Amino acid sequence: MPTALITGASSGIGEVFAQELAQRQYNLILVARSEAKLQELATKLQQAHGINAEIIVQDLSQPGAGTTVFEAVSQKGLTVDMLINNAGFGDYGAFSDRPLPKFMEMIQLNITTLVELTHLFLAPMRQRRQGSIINVASIAGFMPLPYMSVYAATKAFVLSFSEALWAENRTSGIRIQALCPGPTATQFFQAAEFPATMNESGVNMVTAAQVVQESLQGLETNKSNVVTGGLNTQIIVNLQRFFPREVLVNLIESQFKAK
Incomplete structure (x- = not known):
């Protein structure tokens, strides 16, 4: 069986990745902070x-x-065929009003x-000339996002980084993807x-399963x-093609400012 390592596996998109890949007969390495949640999920999927x-x-x-995770995997003698970098978090509010330590943890x-x-x-995937990496970015990575400025900037990095690696590795048997979800029904917003x-603004959300x-x-x-x-998020990520950046970021600011 192939093996997938999933970060942020205890809930949300990471948990659903674990469920779906277990159905596809992947062995799993589940990584998160919550031991109880991880153990419960591992036991359920194994059974x-x-x-x-x-x-x-x-x-x-x-x-x-x-590095700690990589060394733990190596000590277990496991080979990772699919890496899903799903763990991440955001923070809402004016940049100057929010705590700096939280931003540094986010980065x-x-x-x-x-x-x-x-x-x-x-590196070992390249040696084997096979493997897959999914880095979870966001539609926020396509444009500046006032009141979530650091989060959007981190996801812009993930998008750019992942697409560059996709190009570097596309002929070496490695598949690399930047996954950019739109609004999704998870605990992210809370x-x-x-x-x-x-939270109650009527934004259409898709499920983590989708x-x-x-x-x-x-x-x-x-x-x-x-x-x-779907179509709504495709429109959002392509708005920058049709509007000057200042116009677009001002429009986003007016939409995201707390009423």
Whole structure:
């Protein structure tokens, strides 16, 4: 059986990736901070699908966390065929009003650990000339996002980084994808501390299952990026082609400012 490593596997998109890949007979390495949630998920998937599921309890917002995970995988003697860098978080509010330590943790998790894990696991994939990496970005990575400025910037990095690696590796048997979900029904908005009025704003959300299905379909054809959410999100990510950047970012600011 092939083996997939999934970060942020205890909930949301990461958990659904684990469920879907277990159904496809992947062994799993599940990484997150919550040991209880990881163990519950691992046990459930092993019993349901007859696969092996290892857990690694690790706070990926800490420096060197990616190396710690890689070493743990190596000590278990496991080969990672698919890496899904899903762990990440956002934060809502005016940049100057929000706590700096939270931004630094966000950059560490959303960018630094993702780069670290990608580098460590890509090298052996290249030696084998096979493997897949899905880096979870966001439609926020396509444009500046007032009141989520650092989050959008981290996802712009993930998008650019992943597409560049896709081009570098497209003839070497490695598939690399930037997954760019639109609004998705997870705990993201609560964790980012969006105002309740904006949580109830009627934004059309897709399910995490839809995101995962579109991602894996795109991986089959080696698409460099997959934007989920249908026509609405396709329009959003292409607005920059039709409007000056200042006009667009002012429009976004008016939409995202708390009422």
